[in-house]
Amino acid sequence: MSELVLLGADAVSLLCSLLEAEEPVITGYAVELLPMAATPLIEQGLLVPAGYDDVIGVETDGQEELVSVFPIDDDSALGYLDRYAGFVRVPPERLLRRRVDVSGVLRRMTSELDLPVGSPINEISPGLVWEIPAARLGASSSRRPLWFARRLFDPAVVAHITAMMERRPQPAPLIILTSTPAGRDHPPPLEGAIAIFVRDVLRDPDDLALHAGILERRLSGLSVAHDPALAVWLSADAKTIRFRCGTEIHFRGAKQIAILRTLKSAYDRGQAVRVKELTMHGGIAKVFGPVRWQQLAPFLEQRPDGWTFKR
Incomplete structure (x- = not known):
């Protein structure tokens, strides 16, 4: 741990x-x-x-x-x-x-997002706008384009970003993460983009790491007040899971990783998963083995509709 x-x-x-x-x-x-x-x-x-x-x-x-x-x-x-x-x-x-050090801040912010390996964060407007590699959110196989921009309260900055977006069309609505609070007087919304205040989508209010599940819920218009997703964190490669109490467990097996991804995605949506959807090998305890199962089991519960993490 x-x-x-x-x-x-x-x-x-x-x-x-x-x-x-x-x-x-x-x-x-x-x-x-x-x-x-x-x-x-x-x-x-x-x-x-x-x-x-x-x-x-x-x-x-x-x-x-x-x-x-x-x-x-x-x-x-x-x-x-x-x-x-x-x-x-x-x-x-x-x-x-x-x-x-904005680049360092952005690396820390995106450290737990599922980004393409080896893709850098690029400063595309000096001191104002950075392009983050497209992220995969939730269970979706597609990636969403991400930018980070500061000072979105300034109409001149918004006009500048609008012009940049026209020159750099995106395959999906652009997500603009920003340090500008949502309650601050904003200029008119950016066409073709969704601005998200970074502090609204942090895994933990005491740090900078963004939480993909919370970000996905924000984009879907769902409430995240007291979001139970804060209690469970899964790394982008699904090899490490961490719980709010501080317990951290590491995994290597491909079947274990697949089960964790499925459980976490369902958990973020407030759902459970039937055991048949998790494994065809007689039970998830067998897949994880006695040591890992002993570590993981206290954080799971079996409901009538399937398995999920405890809330």
């Missing part, structure tokens, strides 16, 4: 806020004010160095204010003038600005 390292809801909120800024950058001063939210993003490499600030927050006469920082000693030191203490040196790390 392995433990998933989560960012925390505050870090996810800060990240989405930064992505909505004209420049997705945070100052050293802001990092000091928001250490609980910023530190996990820095430690996970999602906020990367991007130059230095020329101001710093200091306390003067009981009030916090921004003061200018300048070099002395042949540029070998940085600091500010204090009316009482004179020149005060400032460690460079306190002035370090950091930028959101």
Whole structure:
């Protein structure tokens, strides 16, 4: 069993806020004010160095204010003038600005989606729009085109994306994942596209990984409030299953993987699966074997209409 390292809801909120800024950058001063939210993003490499600030927050006469920082000693030191203490040196790390590594964020967001192996995420409009490899959602064999865009509240950005869509026609309605909250004033909807706020389709509110089942339900117009799908996560290759309690089980057999895919797809739809649809070998316990079945069985229940994961 392995433990998933989560960012925390505050870090996810800060990240989405930064992505909505004209420049997705945070100052050293802001990092000091928001250490609980910023530190996990820095430690996970999602906020990367991007130059230095020329101001710093200091306390003067009981009030916090921004003061200018300048070099002395042949540029070998940085600091500010204090009316009482004179020149005060400032460690460079306190002035370090950091930028959101959007590519890294998107890799983490899509880490649990079923994407084509080896297909990269491409920045198709500098700093604004990225193309994600088409994802397979739920039990469907077809793939859905995905983009990520930020600042969808800006009419100029929407107009720009509309023009891009006209130049890049898609075989199916385009899904545009966005850092712009659904409640924020949006310009008119994009023709031929569906905008989805990423925080509405996360597997866990404390991290960035998108949940394919929740995304599929959103696209279908189904409610996902208190969605039981959050309690069960299945990797894209179906070789790893993780439950909300933290238990993680690994599988290798092709028949085991096929059963897990079928069970998870039905579970996300609120359905159970008859044993005859899962295996023709006398029972699913036999397919998984004594060791894996002992691990998996506590999370399954057999209802009159078939097998499903416990809710």
